[in-house]
Amino acid sequence: CFATCFYCHIVGPPPFMSVLSPSEDVRDSKTKQSRGITAPPNMAQKVHTTVQIIVLAALVVVTLARPDYVPPSPVDPPRYDFNYAVKDYNGNDFGHQESRDGYNTEGNYYVQLPDGRLERVNYYVNGDSGFVAQVEYEGEAQYPAYQPSPSYGPSPSYQPEPSYG
Structure with a gap:
């Protein structure tokens, strides 16, 4: 040394x-x-x-x-496109579609509301503008008439057990 x-x-x-x-x-x-x-x-x-x-x-x-230096890999601008839709036996009905190319994003979604209307939302994002949405409703809201809940009878009475002596 x-x-x-x-x-x-x-x-x-x-x-x-x-x-x-x-x-x-x-x-x-x-x-x-x-x-x-x-x-x-x-x-x-x-x-x-x-x-x-x-x-x-x-x-x-x-x-x-000493950790080895690894230069960062080049980053491509994000690009994607997806969509899905759900309609099940309970009455749920909704879907979504979106596509993105770099800083530009646009899409739409819909959902069947409990009052019977269909809500549709179209949106876009351009750069740093944030989400800009346009909301539309299709159909008339339906409100069913009030129905009181069923009444239940009196609770059962229990007799004391017999005692054998």
């Missing part, structure tokens, strides 16, 4: 990496205390190699963790 080698070359190895040969006197003659650490001659090389491996592994991990 360049940083580690540069540091060791300029400043010198840190104290734990100093190598003293076994023949050197490692004790101060007055205090009889140790002046340094005795280490095998290849200890500094092992530590240096270990640091290089750790730095290399860290660089590999950082490189692999």
